[in-house]
Amino acid sequence: MSITQILLLVFIAILCGVVRHPRYRNTLLTLSSLLFYYHLQPATPIRSLDFWLPTFAILLGLLVWIAIQSNPRRGLQENFSALLIVLLSVIAISANRYLVMCCLTATRPPQLGTVVLFLIVFLTLSTLILSRLALRIRLTALILILVVIFISLKTPEISILMSKFLRTLQAQDPRFSAADDLAWLGISYILFRLLHILLDIRAGRLQGANLAEIIPYLFFFPTLLAGPIARFPQFREQLNAYPQTQDFIEGMRRVFVGLFRKFVLADSFALLALSPQNASQILSPTYLWIALFAYSLRIYFDFSGYTDIAIGSARLMGIRLPENFNAPYLKTSLIHFWNSWHITLADWFRAYVFNPLTRKLRSSPTPEWLTILLPQLTTMLLIGLWHGITSNFLVWGAWHGMGLFINNRWNAWTRTRPTKIPLPIRNALAWTLTFGYVTLGWVWFLMPTFGSSLAVFQKLFGYGL
Amino acid sequence: MNEKVHSTPIFWIRAATKGLVLFIAINVLFAISNPEYGNLSLYNTLFAGRLRLPYSDQPSESYNVTITDLNAMFASHVLAASPKSANEYRVLLIGDSATWGYLLPPDQTLAAFLNRANLRASQTQSMTFYNLGYPVMSLLKDALILERGLDYQPDLVLWLITLESFPLEKQLYSPLLEKNPSEVLQLIDTLKLSETIPPPQISPPNLWQRSLIGQRKPLADWLRFQLYGFLWTATRVDHHIPDEIPERQADLSAEINFYRQQPPKLNPNQLAFEVIEATIRLASPTPVILINEPMFISSGLNSEIRYNFYYPRWAYDQYREALANFCQAHSLTCWDIWNLIPPNEFTNTAIHMTAQGTAQTAQWIASALENWFQSR
Known part of the structure; x- marks a missing residue:
């Protein structure tokens, strides 16, 4: 996001905060979220895909909303006005093709007739199909569909196949297909929000939802790019929470902190940071270590900067988003690090993977060490794969999964053995070890292949020069 | 509180x-x-000095930025690393992108190959060559750079030239000159060239333009350039060389004009010989050797009309003649090596050479320099 886009975001957030009427505020929030989504979606080499990708995401949202209704047809009638706003927004953005309004989408949207026809067919068919299925089957089917979509998008080989298909559909040369042709803005976050709703409804933790609540939750414009992944019940409660002066002050402060972190700190560290390009060019281990630490700081300031901007902008509307970072690089253990790094994603996996798996293992005759190792390793592997289904993200997940397990066992071991080492020294050692371990782990995260990562490790320790 | x-x-x-x-x-x-922040530099202190002046088409891949602040440009150069020692014979190379080493790594430029030749000016002085080439074809740009370079006490200047740098209308056409209007005005005044090159009409920057806000772009570029010093030091990469380099044009158009000049007679008054004359005067007593740089000679379509993309044959032949006459008239040392390098040693343009071609040029110049020292 450019500074201009962030300023626009802040301006719209203030505007949403100023509007006091619940209905108007909600409409404004929905409209601005959808418009922002289309606006931020980058252009792709496949014709009109920058329009279709956000449209598909919105349709997925509608699909999930229809699926969670006890009576989909009645649900459609009750939420007709919200549905109309969503559909008219999509149509209006498509009509931008004729109005030539500046900057709404990256490229010219497709024909209006095609869009309208597609929306009608999609909604009619999905309502007909879903209304014939039992609620639990609907939910399970949709969970599976979302997981398949997620896996397809995150697996480079499948993404290339999809790109080939879409290119052929658009009469474009499929030979030029690439995995990043399907650069779908914020889809990882949107899919996880959708899964959260479906899983909670299925487990009975959540009782229904209005379309007017779901759409702003899924596409809440400050969180489109980098989260955080708020929980739906908490978000819903705040939709009509209007900002006080203190919210405005705190919101602006967070936005400024975010701008500083992103555009001053992160962008400066980016000029020093290790990258797949410079990893093979750097001539000495010392410089490689410096570049790796610069990467470590860059990724933190970049991500946390965007999070600050998101949390600050939301606060301008009176909405308190959950924190995503809590000084992770100052932590003295990997366990504490993962309680302070990308907190909302870790919480998501804790709720839907770690806790159920731990409960399952505890209720079965499994050795204690395995009860600890398996959930930690599985959770971290999945968090790794959330970033992309590649061997390197898998190894990165395993790196942290094993690290967390060792950390856990070490804690258990030292608890019964008093030490004479003074606390400050212990803390300094623990911090060095934690930060060093996390930073070394970034090698798997940033390099494209297993081989190139190993080459970096060799070089870091003076081999292969 | x-x-x-x-x-x-x-x-x-x-x-x-x-x-x-x-x-x-x-x-x-x-x-x-109005601080001259360009003089503040992390190069030559925290980071290694650069082997050539900053220029980049792709900053993120070359760890380099095109900046136009002459202070910052020179402060980053290895030339500014330390004062000249008594046993150093300092040679500055000025010229266009061929001298700068476009599509060549910094250790394969003309200056780098000349340094590898370990030439000696005398029994006590070894020759060190500094690359002050810059990828713009304008003699006035060369003069601007040399004027700064003279602060570093050179003992000799090698000035690589080609006809494309001569047309009067090209002299001011470069961002480096456009962004340094007061320096250019001063240079034109110092060289007494105002009749040859009409001085650009400029008004001094107002308060707003000189403020932090007004200076944000040059400040950001300067800061980015300083930070890229780390990756330059760590990688010794300052220029992105693509895996596939498009070949220079061998089949040529039938165009016979050279800028506004038409055959059969090339008018030397339309060429910037006066810039050369005035610059050599400015450099005096430091000797300046002019070298008419190698170029690609095509044998493709219309090669009977043109030598290459840049030059119709009639214009270039007459330019060489005019250059020889000019050198003779002003008792200058001039070396014409226009056809020294075989065509396959040129890369994407008619003047950019491969490392092999550059090494061959350096070898010729090294040998010519030895003869020049002996004849002095």
Whole structure:
């Protein structure tokens, strides 16, 4: 996001905060979220895909909303006005093709007739199909569909196949297909929000939802790019929470902190940071270590900067988003690090993977060490794969999964053995070890292949020069 | 101050007002003092000095930025690393992108190959060559760079030239010159060239343009350039060389004009010989050797009309003749090596050479320099 886009975001957030009427505020929030989504979606080499990708995401949202209704047809009638706003927004953005309004989408949207026809067919068919299925089957089917979509998008080989298909559909040369042709803005976050709703409804933790609540939750414009992944019940409660002066002050402060972190700190560290390009060019281990630490700081300031901007902008509307970072690089253990790094994603996996798996293992005759190792390793592997289904993200997940397990066992071991080492020294050692371990782990995260990562490790320790 | 005070709107309004006043004051102060921040450099201290002047088409891949602040450009150069020692015979190379080493790594430029030849000016002095080439074809640009270079006490200047740098209308056409209008005006004045090259009409930057806000782009570029010093030091990469380099044009158009000049007679008055003459005068007593640089000679379509993309044959032949006459008239040392390098040693343009071609040129110049020293 450019500074201009962030300023626009802040301006719209203030505007949403100023509007006091619940209905108007909600409409404004929905409209601005959808418009922002289309606006931020980058252009792709496949014709009109920058329009279709956000449209598909919105349709997925509608699909999930229809699926969670006890009576989909009645649900459609009750939420007709919200549905109309969503559909008219999509149509209006498509009509931008004729109005030539500046900057709404990256490229010219497709024909209006095609869009309208597609929306009608999609909604009619999905309502007909879903209304014939039992609620639990609907939910399970949709969970599976979302997981398949997620896996397809995150697996480079499948993404290339999809790109080939879409290119052929658009009469474009499929030979030029690439995995990043399907650069779908914020889809990882949107899919996880959708899964959260479906899983909670299925487990009975959540009782229904209005379309007017779901759409702003899924596409809440400050969180489109980098989260955080708020929980739906908490978000819903705040939709009509209007900002006080203190919210405005705190919101602006967070936005400024975010701008500083992103555009001053992160962008400066980016000029020093290790990258797949410079990893093979750097001539000495010392410089490689410096570049790796610069990467470590860059990724933190970049991500946390965007999070600050998101949390600050939301606060301008009176909405308190959950924190995503809590000084992770100052932590003295990997366990504490993962309680302070990308907190909302870790919480998501804790709720839907770690806790159920731990409960399952505890209720079965499994050795204690395995009860600890398996959930930690599985959770971290999945968090790794959330970033992309590649061997390197898998190894990165395993790196942290094993690290967390060792950390856990070490804690258990030292608890019964008093030490004479003074606390400050212990803390300094623990911090060095934690930060060093996390930073070394970034090698798997940033390099494209297993081989190139190993080459970096060799070089870091003076081999292969 | 307690937390309650911090949360009052009055506190924040006051804080914002103070911040605004401070921001305006800093801007005004910056504009009034007009600091030459370009002289502040992390190069040659924290980071290694660069082997050539900063220039980049792709900053993120070359760890380099095109900046136009002459102070910052020279402060980053290895030339500024330390004062000249008694046993150093300092040679500056000025010229266009071929001298700079376009599509060549920094250790395979003409200056780098000449340094590898370990030439000696005398029994006590070894020759060190510094690359001050810059990828713009204009003799006035060369003069501007040399004027700065003279501060570093050169003993000899090798000036690589080609006809494309000569047309008068090209002299001011370069961002480096456009962004340094006062320096250019001063140079034109010093060289007494105002009749040959009409001085650009410029007005001095106003307070706003000199403020931090007005200077944000050059400041950001300067900061980016300083930070890229780390990756330059760590990688010794300062130029992105693509895996596949498009070949120079071998089949040529039938165009016979050279800029505004038409055959059969090339008018030397339309060429910037006066810039050369005045610059050599400026450099005096430092000797300047002019080298008519190698170029690609095509044998493709229309090669009977043109030598290459740049030059119709009639114009280039007459230019060489004019250059020889000019050198003779002013008793200058001039080496014409226009056809030294075989066509397959040129890369994407008619003057950019491969490392092999550059090494061959350096070998010829090294040998010519040895003869030149002997004949002095």
